[in-house]
Amino acid sequence: MSVPRGAVHAKWIVGKVIGTKMQKTAKVRVTRLVLDPYLLKFFNKRKTYFAHDPLQQCVVGDIVLLKALPERRSKHVKHELAEIVFKVGNVIDPITGKPCAGTRFLENLSDSENLTEADTTYLSEKLQELKVCSTEK
Amino acid sequence: MPMKGRFPVRRTLQYLSQGDVIFKNSVKAMTVNYNTAGALSDGARRFVFFNVPQIQYQNPWVQIVLFRNMTPSPFLRFYLDSGEQVLVDIEDKSNKEITEHIKKILGKSKETLEKEERERKKLSHPATFGPKKYHLRECMCEIEGQVPCPAVVPLPKEMRGKYKASVKNEA
Numbered sequence: 001m002s003v004p005r006g007a008v009h010a011k012w013i014v015g016k017v018i019g020t021k022m023q024k025t026a027k028v029r030v031t032r033l034v035l036d037p038y039l040l041k042f043f044n045k046r047k048t049y050f051a052h053d054p055l056q057q058c059v060v061g062d063i064v065l066l067k068a069l070p071e072r073r074s075k076h077v078k079h080e081l082a083e084i085v086f087k088v089g090n091v092i093d094p095i096t097g098k099p100c101a102g103t104r105f106l107e108n109l110s111d112s113e114n115l116t117e118a119d120t121t122y123l124s125e126k127l128q129e130l131k132v133c134s135t136e137k
Numbered sequence: 138m139p140m141k142g143r144f145p146v147r148r149t150l151q152y153l154s155q156g157d158v159i160f161k162n163s164v165k166a167m168t169v170n171y172n173t174a175g176a177l178s179d180g181a182r183r184f185v186f187f188n189v190p191q192i193q194y195q196n197p198w199v200q201i202v203l204f205r206n207m208t209p210s211p212f213l214r215f216y217l218d219s220g221e222q223v224l225v226d227i228e229d230k231s232n233k234e235i236t237e238h239i240k241k242i243l244g245k246s247k248e249t250l251e252k253e254e255r256e257r258k259k260l261s262h263p264a265t266f267g268p269k270k271y272h273l274r275e276c277m278c279e280i281e282g283q284v285p286c287p288a289v290v291p292l293p294k295e296m297r298g299k300y301k302a303s304v305k306n307e308a
Contacts, residue, residue, distance in 0.1 A: 010165075010200075011165055011218060012165040012166055012216045012217075012218065012220075013165075013166060013200055014166050014168055014200060014202050014216065030200070031202060032200050032201075033189075033193045033201050035193075035194065039148065040148040040149065040150065040153070041148055041190075042189075042190055042193055063204070065166075065216060067220075082220070085168070085214075086204075086207060091207055091208060093208040093209060093210055094208075094212065094214070094224055095208075095210045095212055095224070095226055095228075096210070100208050100209055102206050102207070102209075103172050103174070103175070103206055103208075103209045104209060105209055
């Protein structure tokens with residue numbers, strides 16, 4: 001009987017770190033949506049997992065991705081830290097790659113201040129060409 | 138007496154089972170980042186309100202996590218079994234477009250679903266009778282055109298064992 005991975009059912013889970021008081025271990029709270037049988041509405045159900053974090057790089061409040069270990073590391077630790085999805089206070093928007101806080105970006109998105117002389121002359125030439133084309137028509 | 142809530146139809150089994158996004162077996166977790174304000178995030182908000190319950194009902198073993206107002210742009214992120222992550226930008230898309238898109242990229246195709254349905258049917262033999270868990274029907278009396286259940290309609294005299302025995306005794 002082969003057990004290639006997971007002495008545990010959950011292979012990849014996303015959760016929030018709630019405690020780092022243990023050495024090289026992070027306490028992670030994972031929420032899943034569970035259907036209430038009478039109301040037929042989904043509610044968050046919490047479960048805490050312990051994850052192995054060898055470099056102790058988690059801070060309370062991080063959103064992390066956990067990966068199931070092939071076999072249990074200790075009585076409670078069955079997962080390890082795969083990656084920190086969102087670091088608390090330092091959220092990077094994955095679409096643009098820029099740091100952001102809430103619904104606004106922290107740094108200026110437009111790059112007009114970083115244009116060099118060559119760029120500005122090139123762009124102004126292009127603009128001239130466009131004006132000439134439109135007047136020809 | 139109407140149901141409570143804004144769109145209580147979302148809380149009906151019929152609506153939940155109408156969800157047609159069934160994820161492939163490799164999808165383990167889905168993360169939805171959306172904003173509570175802003176016109177660009179409107180499709181994302183509708184997606185969370187109307188479609189996420191359907192998706193979770195059809196995929197009970199996929200973990201779905203919702204994050205509000207963490208980043209300016211709304212997006213979905215899927216975590217697959219191979220460690221691969223799929224990022225889907227949902228800014229300025231309607232909720233219907235979002236469901237179509239994820240059905241196309243990560244949903245089981247109709248052929249796969251039909252094949253699975255056929256596999257499941259093969260396991261149970263349709264011609265046997267017994268408990269509902271293992272068989273289609275429990276008794277021959279359930280089928281149209283057969284003798285109805287004697288618990289509901291008494292059998293005609295000629296079919297009853299009592300009458301047959303009395304006739305045999307006389308003769």
